[in-house]
Each structure stands twice: as structure tokens, then as C-alpha cells.
Amino acid sequence: MGEDIVIATGVITGPEARGTVTIMRRREDGVTAYIADVWIAPGAPDVRIFLSTDPGGDVTGAAAVDLGKTTALSGDLEFVVPPRVDVAAMGSLVVHCKVYSVTFGVAPLEHRAA
Numbered sequence: 001m002g003e004d005i006v007i008a009t010g011v012i013t014g015p016e017a018r019g020t021v022t023i024m025r026r027r028e029d030g031v032t033a034y035i036a037d038v039w040i041a042p043g044a045p046d047v048r049i050f051l052s053t054d055p056g057g058d059v060t061g062a063a064a065v066d067l068g069k070t071t072a073l074s075g076d077l078e079f080v081v082p083p084r085v086d087v088a089a090m091g092s093l094v095v096h097c098k099v100y101s102v103t104f105g106v107a108p109l110e111h112r113a114a
Helices: none
Strands: 005-012 017-026 030-040 047-052 064-069 074-081 092-097 102-108
Touching: 005 030, 005 092, 017 092, 017 102, 030 047, 030 092, 047 074, 064 074
Parallel strands: none
Antiparallel strands: 005 017, 005 102, 017 030, 030 074, 047 064, 047 092, 092 102
């Protein structure tokens, strides 16, 4: 059995979100995006996590993949990255309020050498 492999890392900064991102290829579970020690502004509605090809965090059109709605506004979060997503092409992880089209924070991704 192989080991978990870190694909990319980043730090979320922004006016309404903070946290540390690690994208990993798991032995049997595919690719997962972990956000450790996340803080998202209290009361934020419909907060979703995106992977974006844009390092600046653009989530419009085909530039981004919606990984899902957050289950909490603080603590640690985990999202499965769909197999169709080319993680190497992703430039950032984005914390975004879909209802109001507002980005709360962006983590530019630093990819690890394979």
C-alpha cells in the first residue's frame, strides 16, 4: 500500500475567512481537500468551497469546481475532489458565498513536485 501524497498546499487569507489548505491523494479514497483551523465569518449563508484555475480566486464559468457547502464555519473541513478534476491545473482554493456572489477568502495553491 502506498502513502498519502500531498499534492498542493496553501493558506486562506481574506476579509471573512482563514485557514490552512492541504490537498492530498489518499491511498484508496482519491483526492481530498482538507482545510485545517478554518474560520469563516459567523452568520455567512451558503458558504461553498471551490477549486479555481485562477490563483486570484475567480469562481465564474468553467474556471472553478464547486466542492460543496461547508458543514461548519470553524474547525477542520474535508471535501472530496471529483476524479474528473485536474488538480495540477488548479491555482487556488476559494471560500465563496454563492447566494451573494462574494468571496470570503482565497488560498493560492503551491503545488508539490510529483
